[in-house]
Amino acid sequence: MTAASAGTAPAWQPGDVPAAMVDLLYRQSNAVLFANFVIALPVLYVLRPSVPMPMLAGWMAAVYLLTTLxxxxxxxxxxxxxxxxxxxxxxxxxxxxxxxxxxxxxVGSSILLPPEPQLVAFCCIVLAGMSSGAIPSLSAHPATYRGSVAAMLLPFTIYCLVQQGPVYGVYAGFAGCLLCVNIYYSQVTYRTLRDGVRLRFENLALIGELERERDRATAADRAKTRFLAAAGHDLRQPAYAIGLQAASLLTLGERGDVAGSQAHAIGRRLQSTLARMDNLLDGLLDASRLDAGVMPVHRRPLQLARLLADVRDEYAEPARQRGSVLRVVPVRAWIDSDPDLLKRILDNLVGNALRHAPRASILVGARRRGAAMEIQVIDTGPGIAPAQQARVFDEYAQVPGTATASDDQAGAKGLGLGLAIVRRLAALLGHTVTLRSAPGRGCVFSVRVPLAATAAAPAPAAAPPRPATAGDTLCVMLVDDDPQVLGALTELLTLWGHVVYGGRTVAAVCDAHRAAAQDAAAPVHLILADYRLAEDLTGIAAVGMLRAYLDRAVPALIVTGDTAPDRLQVLHDSGFPVLHKPIHGEALRAALHRAVQPAAVA
Incomplete structure (x- = not known):
């Protein structure tokens, strides 16, 4: 079916207003073409007695021929x-x-119009109707209408001016005024049509943008639905394992004293299970930090050989356990990047290769590319189909067929955030990440990092931080509205030898401190507060209230399980050190002593 038969307009772009106006000119010309066919007949009939028939017939044939053309x-x-x-x-x-x-x-000139008043009046009416009726049809192109109305009315105006008698002067004045008025209204119509076309384009662009946003929102909603299903499964697996291990420990305790070797074995399994859960939650935390814009960037000249050596040392044993061969090629170069964030990118890429390419060869190296180094992670695994390659960097995306049975059994499949975080970290650093892959031929992930202008100057030797030991006694104000967490933290801190003034509210913590102060000196070295507390109180506000109670700025730590970008932004702006749940024992011990190192510990 042709465009004409379908009656559909071409797919104009927003910048094609002139082209759309020409299209409108053609589409609105039907009325004036119909008038040319119809009105010629009464003109022929009225002028027939006064004008020679061959001349009228020739005129009419010319009109019909031009109209047909x-x-x-x-x-x-x-x-x-x-x-x-x-x-x-x-x-x-x-x-x-x-x-x-x-x-x-x-028709309005001396060629066809005889000087008879009634015929002059008839021609004036015909030309007025034709010129005025053409305004809607021809105004989409002003030059077309202006030329047409002038060609119609100027001959009649000239004809009336050369005739004798006042009535002809009236006709001439009427024709001149009609010419000016019609041109004015044609210009107004043109502007209206042009503005309407522009508005249509703007509406179409807006509709298109809304449809794209709708599609993106729908895709994101579907992806998050899949993600929540995956997260529900993957987070339940370690939680289920922890519950079983805790039940084993309780059963051993019910039988009597637990042997140290048994308790140690169960503890190690618990730590391993918690590490699996941490890997899942860390991905969510990194994504939320990037959304909140609170991921700090500290670029500096970085020795690439040292970075690659760290990758080799960290992943050689996991690769061996999976039956893979990891080879790292040392490269002597200084690059400009953030060492922590770039290491996290490489961790995700190498970890991704280990998960999805078991018993494969993995090569990590770099090539010089002009003023940059292209760090490459190459594996000989199953590869990724071209249709799936665009999806691997999407959040919550897990490409079908790339997970292995060992991943599922180990609970290491992840939530589909690793490569999305790689892409966003690379964008944050201004690096470029690319993927080349073919099914059955493995993958090549590349990160292009600019070379450093100069090598880093040797850093002055810093005094090593005083290690945290079990003998360092801290007096800690602890506020957490969850009774189980409050009890577990109090028990752990007490086992480490610390003094705890704990409570579910600020008032309860202050009461515990007053009670301790009645018996002996009750110093406070640190405030440890959960971020979300009862009655919509935040840990930041709780620290402020406890500092006001103590009348001094005691060091503080905020603990949170929030990953919402807006709350992470608030915590970042507060300036307090933040610990993200879940927290391992050694990480908590180190954070406590790191927080009080600038202060004097009694």
């Missing part, structure tokens, strides 16, 4: 969908319209 031009335009230059189509239409209007102008 104009219809044919419109048919060609719609047949070809407006292909070609819009200006060329407008010129063709304009020339034929002017010629047709000259024929109508001949």
């Amino acid at each position: 104009r219809i044919g031009l419109s048919w060609r335009y719609f047949r070809h969908g407006g292909d070609g230059s819009p200006q060329a189509w407008a010129r063709r239409f304009m020339v034929l319209s002017w010629l047709s209007s000259l024929l109508w102008g001949a």
Whole structure:
């Protein structure tokens, strides 16, 4: 079906207003073409007694011929969908319209119009109707209408001016005023049509943008639905394992004293299970930090060989356990990046290769690319199909067929955030990440990092931080509205030899401190507060209240399980050190002593 038969407009772009106006010119010309066919008949009938018939017949044949040519031009335009230059189509239409209007102008000239008042009045009415009726049809192209109305009315105006008698002067004045008024209203109509076309384009662009946003929101909603299902499963697996291990420990305790070897074995398994859960939760935390814009970037010259050596030392044993061969090629170069964030990118890439390419060869190296180094992680695993490659960097995306049975059994499949975090960290650093892969031929992930202008100067030897030991006694104000967490933290801190003034509210913590102060000195070295407390109180506010109670700025730590970007931004802006749940014992011990190192510990 052609465009003309379908009656559909071409798919104009927002910048094609002139082309759309030409299209509108052709589409609105039907009325004026119909008028040319119909009105010629009464003109012939009225003028027949006063004008020679051959002249009238020739005029009418010329009108019909030009009208037929104009219809044919419109048919060609719609047949070809407006292909070609819009200006060329407008010129063709304009020339034929002017010629047709000259024929109508001949009706009001001495060529066809005899000096009879009633016939002059009839011609004035015909020309007024034709020129005024053409405004909606021809105003989409102002030059076409202005030429047409001038060709119609100027001959009649000149004719009336050369005739004798006041009535002809009235006709001439009327024709001149009609010419000016029609041109004015044609310009107004043109502006209205042009603004309407622009508004249509803006609406279409807005609709398109809304549809794209809808599609993105729908895709994100589906992805998050899949993610929540995966997260529900993957987070339940370690929680289920922890519950079983805790039940084993309780059973051993019910039988009597637990042997140290048994308790140690169960503890190690618990730590391993918690580490699996941490890997899942760390991915969520990294994504939320990136969303909140609180991921700090500290770029500096970095020795690439040292970075690659760290990767080799960390992943050699996990690769061996999975039956893979990891080879790291040392490269002597200094690059400009954030060592922690770039290491996290490489951790995700190498970890991804270990998960999805078991018993494969993995090569980590770098190539010089102009003023940059391209760090590459190459594996000989199953590869990724071209149709799936665009998805691997999407959040919550897990490419079908890339997970292994060992991943599922180990609970290491992840939540589909690793490569999404790689892409966003790379964007944060201004690095470029690319993927080349083919099914059955492995993958090549590349990170292009700029070379450093100069090598880093040797850092002055810093005094090693005083290690945290079990003998360091701290007096800690602990506020947490969860009774189980409060009890577990109090028990752990007490086992480490610390003094705890704990409570579920700020008032309860203050009461515990007052009670301790009645018996002996009760110093406070640190405030440890959960971020979310009862009655919509935040840990930041709780620290402020406890500092006001103590009348001094005691060091503080905020503990949170929140990953919402807005709350992470608030915590970042507070300036307090933040610990993210879950926290391992050694990490908590180190954080406590790191927080009080600037202060004097009694």
